[in-house]
Amino acid sequence: MIPTSYYLVLSAILFGLGVVAFIFKRNVITIFMSIELMLNAVNLAFVAFSRALGQLDGQVFVLFVIVVAAAEAAVGLGIVILIARNRQSLNVERVDLLKL
């Protein structure tokens, strides 16, 4: 069968791709999606460890992570709508009030 380390390496790769997308993208919605990608990568590691250790705690944590991600998506997309309304753009470089 499949060793647990395969799942962990896949999780690391997906997390790294999420970080790259977070740095690389200029659109605030896409940046938000890359955060979701990173959360998904962590969930994969949680489930893999849960199955390897034979304990179900990891899967319960995954459920909590999904709930928090859903709440975060609702509030975050509300903020995105506000940004679009106030700046007429979704580019993060236009959101620079705190920049010197």
Add this chain to the structure above:
Amino acid sequence: MNAPLLVFFVLAALAVGGAVNLILQKHPIHSALSLIVVMVSLAGLYLLMGAEFVAAVQIIVYGGAIMVLFVFVIMLLNAGIEEHTNFSKLAGFAGIPLALAVTGFIAAAVARSNDAVLSVSQTGAVAPTKELSTLLFREFVYPFELTSFLILIAILGAIVLAQREHS
């Protein structure tokens, strides 16, 4: 090569391909669709590990609810192709090699570690949903109740943020 390993590699390739496509696509709606590919293939991986309840929740909540919200907002705001302004040099020269280095370090640490847990094979035996719910409603009942409070606050926050101001 046995069948589960083959399924694993197909699903892993789909997930990584979807994540790479998320980065390469210019239009946010294409990025959103490739993120759905990643989530569905992760649900397949959860099924392969025998975590059937988590797989179902992954498809219903992530692939369904959250991604519909994303696509809805993209269409509501009529988000077009990403405009490329002067790309931050710091992101290109420091950020991406750093992210790749982090990935490489984690992968190398996992690959070289001889911890007993890592060599345990995923048998694919189904995790009983009944035990999962017992754990959730007995041991984790306070965090579970707190999440309902969190969701209430998130609903209020989303409504307050997105409503039009009355002058």
